[in-house]
Amino acid sequence: MIVLGLTGSIGMGKSTTAQLFEAEGVPVYDADAAVHALYAKGGAAAAPIEAAFPGVTVDGAVDRTRLSAEVVGKPEALKRLEAIVHPLVGHSRQSFFEAAQASGADVVVLDIPLLFETGGERNVDAVVVVSAPEALQRERVLARPGMTAEKLDAILARQTPDAEKRARADFVIDTARGLEPARAEVRAVLAAVRAPGWTGRRAR
Numbered sequence: 001m002i003v004l005g006l007t008g009s010i011g012m013g014k015s016t017t018a019q020l021f022e023a024e025g026v027p028v029y030d031a032d033a034a035v036h037a038l039y040a041k042g043g044a045a046a047a048p049i050e051a052a053f054p055g056v057t058v059d060g061a062v063d064r065t066r067l068s069a070e071v072v073g074k075p076e077a078l079k080r081l082e083a084i085v086h087p088l089v090g091h092s093r094q095s096f097f098e099a100a101q102a103s104g105a106d107v108v109v110l111d112i113p114l115l116f117e118t119g120g121e122r123n124v125d126a127v128v129v130v131s132a133p134e135a136l137q138r139e140r141v142l143a144r145p146g147m148t149a150e151k152l153d154a155i156l157a158r159q160t161p162d163a164e165k166r167a168r169a170d171f172v173i174d175t176a177r178g179l180e181p182a183r184a185e186v187r188a189v190l191a192a193v194r195a196p197g198w199t200g201r202r203a204r
Contacts, residue, residue, distance in 0.1 A: 001100065002107045002193050002200060003123070007115035008130030009159050010152070011141035013175030013182070017130045018111045020179075020186040027100040028109045034092045038085065039064070048084045053077070107190060116160045116168060125200025128189055129169035131162055132176040170201070 006021070006028075008014040018028050038045035039062035049067065050057040056066040071077040093110070100108045109128075112120050121127050132140075141152050166172050171192070173185045192198060 001097075001105060002125045003202075004107065004109045004189070004193070005115045005121055005124035005127045006109050006111045006130065007113060007127065007165065009137065009162050009165065010113075010155050011137040012130045012132050012162070013140075013173075014111065014113070014130045016179070017128075017173055017175065017182060017186065018109065020183050021109045021190075023183075024186060024190060026107050026109055026190070027096070027103070027105050028111055029093055029096045031089065031093075031110065031112045034089055035085065038088050038092070044088050045085055049081065052080050052084060107193060114159070116165060117158075121168070121201070123202075125202050126170040126189075126193060127168065127201075128171045128173060129165045130173050130175055131166055132174065134162070136176055137162075 004021075006014060006018055008017070018030065022028050035045075037043055039049075040046070041060040043061070046057055046060060046062050049062050053067065053070045056063055056070055058066075067081070071081050097108070110120070110124060112118070115121055115124075115127065138149075138152065141147055142149065171185075171189045173182055173189070175182050193200070
């Protein structure tokens with residue numbers, strides 16, 4: 001089974017691109033959605049996070065604002081949080097792989113916003129980076145409710161620059177030209193990795 005890592009900076013169109021892969025019948029694992037499920041009421045991470053950081057849950061769900069106040073800028077606290085969350089995310093990802101394999105999927109996509117930042121590119125067969133010009137990126141993000149230029153700059157400061165992502169990618173999907181050209185690029189990626197003789201990162 002070929003594993004594609006899908007990544008891209010905020011506002012580049014990664015979520016839409018993930019949907020295009022799904023439309024081609026490719027199972028997609030959404031890392032952010034997995035964490036949201038773990039943090040929700042009844043989620044596997046809620047109780048252990050509350051035990052480690054008392055007062056960060058509200059009505060049984062992790063309040064991200066309260067949790068951020070406990071861990072941002074505090075490396076030891078962040079390590080404690082990661083020690084709780086990472087194994088649980090790993091377990092949910094393993095369940096995804098098992099279900100995909102059982103369904104006969106030959107390609108799967110891991111949608112991971114911080115793929116390069118966490119070294120995740122070493123665990124996939126190819127990296128697909130979603131990109132668009134900076135002006136379009138800023139226009140898309142600043143149109144979101146509650147978003148400011150300052151917030152956007154702070155988010156971008158924590159992310160690997162787009163130019164570096166593109167340079168390190170195996171495939172780049174440009175979302176600036178609209179949905180159908182992006183769909184064609186997704187199909188081209190799938191055709192490339194399914195071609196006889198194609199070798200992924202993990203096999204090199």
